[in-house]
Amino acid sequence: MSIEEKLKEAIRDIPNFPKEGIMFKDITPIMMNPKLSNEVVDYLYGIYGNEKIDIVAGIESRGFLFGYPLAMRLGVPFVLIRKKGKLPYDKISHDYDLEYGSATIEMHTDAIGKKQRVLLHDDLLATGGSAEAAALLIEKAGGEVAGFNFLVSLEFLEGEKKLRGFSNNIINLATY
Numbered sequence: 001m002s003i004e005e006k007l008k009e010a011i012r013d014i015p016n017f018p019k020e021g022i023m024f025k026d027i028t029p030i031m032m033n034p035k036l037s038n039e040v041v042d043y044l045y046g047i048y049g050n051e052k053i054d055i056v057a058g059i060e061s062r063g064f065l066f067g068y069p070l071a072m073r074l075g076v077p078f079v080l081i082r083k084k085g086k087l088p089y090d091k092i093s094h095d096y097d098l099e100y101g102s103a104t105i106e107m108h109t110d111a112i113g114k115k116q117r118v119l120l121h122d123d124l125l126a127t128g129g130s131a132e133a134a135a136l137l138i139e140k141a142g143g144e145v146a147g148f149n150f151l152v153s154l155e156f157l158e159g160e161k162k163l164r165g166f167s168n169n170i171i172n173l174a175t176y
């Protein structure tokens with residue numbers, strides 16, 4: 001069975017969450033399965049183990065779940081990209097628009113150096129707004145986006161279109 005088939009078997013659909021009309025893809029069953037969780041990290045390492053990646057960055061908070069173990073396996077630092085007000089040290093920030101309103105993400109000023117190649121990881125690619133904002137934050141810090149990786153992609157929302165200007169290296173483990 002492929003990694004995509006295993007993930008789709010584990011991920012559960014939660015209708016009308018967080019609001020009416022949304023079919024939420026719940027990845028928490030993956031966390032309950034250590035064998036599958038290790039397979040995900042092994043699979044990601046197989047993709048990125050021979051690439052020039054200086055840093056793995058994860059978007060709050062589900063991007064930390066597999067981003068950090070992947071960074072450890074690759075032997076590179078892991079950078080937290082968090083919502084405004086969650087990081088304690090000197091920060092840089094980026095404001096971006098949401099469907100209804102706006103948001104701000106932040107990262108420590110010393111997290112990414114000039115020209116460092118950053119792999120951006122998150123659990124889900126939907127419209128691409130948060131991943132695009134994170135990529136802009138990485139560039140603002142002087143880094144380069146080496147690629148994007150998502151456990152799940154909702155292809156019908158066309159989030160990849162927003163990311164292609166940063167990198168064509170976009171990997172989705174399970175696509176809906």
